[in-house]
Amino acid sequence: MNGSIRRQILIPIVAIQTATIAAITAAGVGLAASRNERQSVARLATVIDVLERSTFPLTSQVLERMHGLSEAHFVVKDAAGRTFSASDEGLAAQAPDARAVPDFRPPDFASWRQWPTLKVDGRTYYAAKIPAPASSAGGGATLLVLYPESSWRAALWDVAAAPVGLGLAAIALSAQAARWFADRIGRRVHRLRGQVARIADGDFAEIEPGEGRDEIADLIQSVNQMSRQLRDMRRAAAQAERTQLLAQLAAGFAHQLRNTLTGARLGVQLHAKRCGATGNDTSLGVAVRQLELAEEQVRGLLTLGRLEQRPHGPCDVAGLVRDVASLLEPTSRHARVALEVDAPDRPAVADVDESSLRAAVLNLGWNALDAAGAGGRVRFQLIAAADTMVIEVADDGPGPPADLAAAIFDPFVTGKPEGVGLGLALARRVAEAHRGTLGWRRDEGWTRFRLTLPREAPDTPQAGSVDESGPDRG
Incomplete structure (x- = not known):
C-alpha cells in the first residue's frame, strides 16, 4: 500500500473494525428482530384464537380493545360482504373483499414476511381471515385480520436502534483510537526520519x-x-x-x-x-x-x-621529575611562579622511553607555568604504586577555556594566541605509547594533569607509537 504510514495503519484497521462491528451489529439486530417478530406473531395468533372461539358478539368496542393488545386491526364482514364491525372507522368503509384475503393458518405464519399484503387507502397491511363467531354477524360471517406493515417496521427499528447506535459509536471510537495511534506512530517515525536526514548532513545529535x-x-x-x-x-x-x-x-x-x-x-x-x-x-x-x-x-x-618507536629501559622517574623541575626553575623565577616538587628521594624505577617521557613532563610543566601566571603556583608530584607511576602536574591558574575543555588534547587546539597546540597532544601520545593515560580535572581551584604509566614496559610495542617533541607553549 502506498501513502503515508498513517494511512497504511489507519485504513486497514478502520476497515476491519468497521466490518467486524457492522457484522456483529447486523447479527444482533437480526436475531433481536426475529425474536421480536416471532413474539408479536405469536401474540397476534393468541388474540386470533381467542376471537375465533369467542361466544360474545365482536362489536367495534371489542375489536378496538383487541387492537390495543395486538396492534392489528380487525374487520367483521357478514355473509353478504357488508362490514358489521371494525376496530377502525376508516377501515370499516374501505375494508377489502374477504374473498381476496387468504385464510389464517397458524403453523404457516411464523413471520410477517409469510403473510400476504394488501393496500388499503394507501397503506400496506399483512392480511388473513378466520370464520367469525355466529354471534357476531350470523352464519358465514368472516373476521379480517389486518396488521400494518408500518407497525412491523417501527417494532424492527425499536429493536435495532440501540445496537445500531452502539455499533456506530464503537466504529467512531475505534476510528478515533486508530487515528490517534497512527498519528503517534507517524510523529515518531517523522522524528526518526528527521534524525536520519540530519545524520546524512553530518549532524550526529541524538x-x-x-x-x-x-x-x-x-x-x-x-x-x-x-x-x-x-x-x-x-x-x-x-x-x-x-x-x-x-x-x-x-x-x-x-x-x-x-x-x-x-x-x-x-x-x-x-x-x-x-x-x-x-x-x-x-x-x-x-x-x-x-x-x-x-x-x-x-x-x-x-x-x-x-x-x-624507540626501545624502553629502566628509568628513575622520581629523578626525572626533579630534573625537569630544575630545568624549569629559572623560567619559574623569571615568571614569578612558585615551583613545588613532591617526589620521593629513593629511586622510583619504571621501564619507559626516558627521552619521550621527559619531553611529555616538560610540556606539561611549560603549560602549567603559562597557565599559573605571575604570582601563581605549580606543583610536580610523583605517586609511585606497585604497578603504576602517576606524574601529576598541577597549577592554580583559571583552567582551560570551557569551549576547549572537550578537545584540549587534540592537535592544534589552544587557547593562547601565540600557542601552536601541540604540547598536550604529544604528551598524550607519549602516554598512549606506554599503554598509559593522560587526563585532567579541576579540583579545588587547581588544574591537575595526571600522566599514568605502567611500571613494566608493554610486551608488544604499540603500532604507530612515537617519540615526542619538546616543550610547546600552546
Whole structure:
C-alpha cells in the first residue's frame, strides 16, 4: 500500500473494525428482530384464537380493545360482504373483499414476511381471515385480520436502534483510537526520519526515544547508537588526519632545527671552556643541558615523522621529575611562579622511553607555568604504586577555556594566541605509547594533569607509537 504510514495503519484497521462491528451489529439486530417478530406473531395468533372461539358478539368496542393488545386491526364482514364491525372507522368503509384475503393458518405464519399484503387507502397491511363467531354477524360471517406493515417496521427499528447506535459509536471510537495511534506512530517515525536526514548532513545529535518501550523506541536507540558510532568515527578520522599532519610538520620542523641546535650547543660549550663560570653561576650548564635536551627532542620529532618507536629501559622517574623541575626553575623565577616538587628521594624505577617521557613532563610543566601566571603556583608530584607511576602536574591558574575543555588534547587546539597546540597532544601520545593515560580535572581551584604509566614496559610495542617533541607553549 502506498501513502503515508498513517494511512497504511489507519485504513486497514478502520476497515476491519468497521466490518467486524457492522457484522456483529447486523447479527444482533437480526436475531433481536426475529425474536421480536416471532413474539408479536405469536401474540397476534393468541388474540386470533381467542376471537375465533369467542361466544360474545365482536362489536367495534371489542375489536378496538383487541387492537390495543395486538396492534392489528380487525374487520367483521357478514355473509353478504357488508362490514358489521371494525376496530377502525376508516377501515370499516374501505375494508377489502374477504374473498381476496387468504385464510389464517397458524403453523404457516411464523413471520410477517409469510403473510400476504394488501393496500388499503394507501397503506400496506399483512392480511388473513378466520370464520367469525355466529354471534357476531350470523352464519358465514368472516373476521379480517389486518396488521400494518408500518407497525412491523417501527417494532424492527425499536429493536435495532440501540445496537445500531452502539455499533456506530464503537466504529467512531475505534476510528478515533486508530487515528490517534497512527498519528503517534507517524510523529515518531517523522522524528526518526528527521534524525536520519540530519545524520546524512553530518549532524550526529541524538533524540529521546520517548516514554514508550516498543519497537520504534528500540529503533530510535539503534539509530542513536549509530549516530554515536559515526560521531566517534568522524572524530577518530579527524584525529588521525591531524596526527598525520602533526607528524609531517614535526619532521619538517625538526630537520630544519637539528643543525641549528647542535651548533648552538657546541658554541655554548666552547664559550664555557674558554671563559669558564665564576662563583655559583650555573647558567651556562643549564643552557647546555637544555640545548642537549632540545636536540634529543628534535631527534624524537624526526622519529615521529617516520612513525617509529624507540626501545624502553629502566628509568628513575622520581629523578626525572626533579630534573625537569630544575630545568624549569629559572623560567619559574623569571615568571614569578612558585615551583613545588613532591617526589620521593629513593629511586622510583619504571621501564619507559626516558627521552619521550621527559619531553611529555616538560610540556606539561611549560603549560602549567603559562597557565599559573605571575604570582601563581605549580606543583610536580610523583605517586609511585606497585604497578603504576602517576606524574601529576598541577597549577592554580583559571583552567582551560570551557569551549576547549572537550578537545584540549587534540592537535592544534589552544587557547593562547601565540600557542601552536601541540604540547598536550604529544604528551598524550607519549602516554598512549606506554599503554598509559593522560587526563585532567579541576579540583579545588587547581588544574591537575595526571600522566599514568605502567611500571613494566608493554610486551608488544604499540603500532604507530612515537617519540615526542619538546616543550610547546600552546
